[in-house]
Amino acid sequence: MSDEDFDPTQPYLAKELLRQAEAASKSRLDGLNKTKDRASSLLGWSLVTASAAIALSGKALAGEHTVSGFGAMVLAIGMIAVCFLCALVLMGTQIRPSWIYPVDLESMCKERRVTNEAELQVVIADELAIRDHDNFFVHTRKQRLLKWAWRASIATPLLSLLVAALFG
16 A cells, blocks of 8 residues: 555544544543642652651750751751642643534534545544643653652652751
8 A cells, every 4th residue: 555545534544543542642631640649649748747847847946856957957848849849740730631622623624624424533533632742741741840759759858867967
């Protein structure tokens, strides 16, 4: 089959294009939700740790406790940074929906002169693929922020321990 013989509006191919576009779009949105779930979990632990570190550093600086106030402050600051990164992941996200409003579908059909069901399926598949591509960048940005939050949540206690050992 040459490129000239290729017709994406063949019924079997149009249905498969639409099926794959719908599956990709659903998978992307599921992945974004899982990223937010992980950020929510990390946020909970980080808030608890930051709160405890703030209380401990306050007591240490007031002379009521024997632990290093500097180490506790480093822990508190680091965990607050983790909380901030998690909050950025959880903030509202402008994603493209995985559906097409009827009025938009009508205008797309008029614009591309759709005359049969197979052509319609190709138009919908193309639009869903474009939306999934746009959502890919949103998801990638959220994943990057979550990775930095995890890195900070691992490095902060180690840095806090080092500061406490050196200055405590």
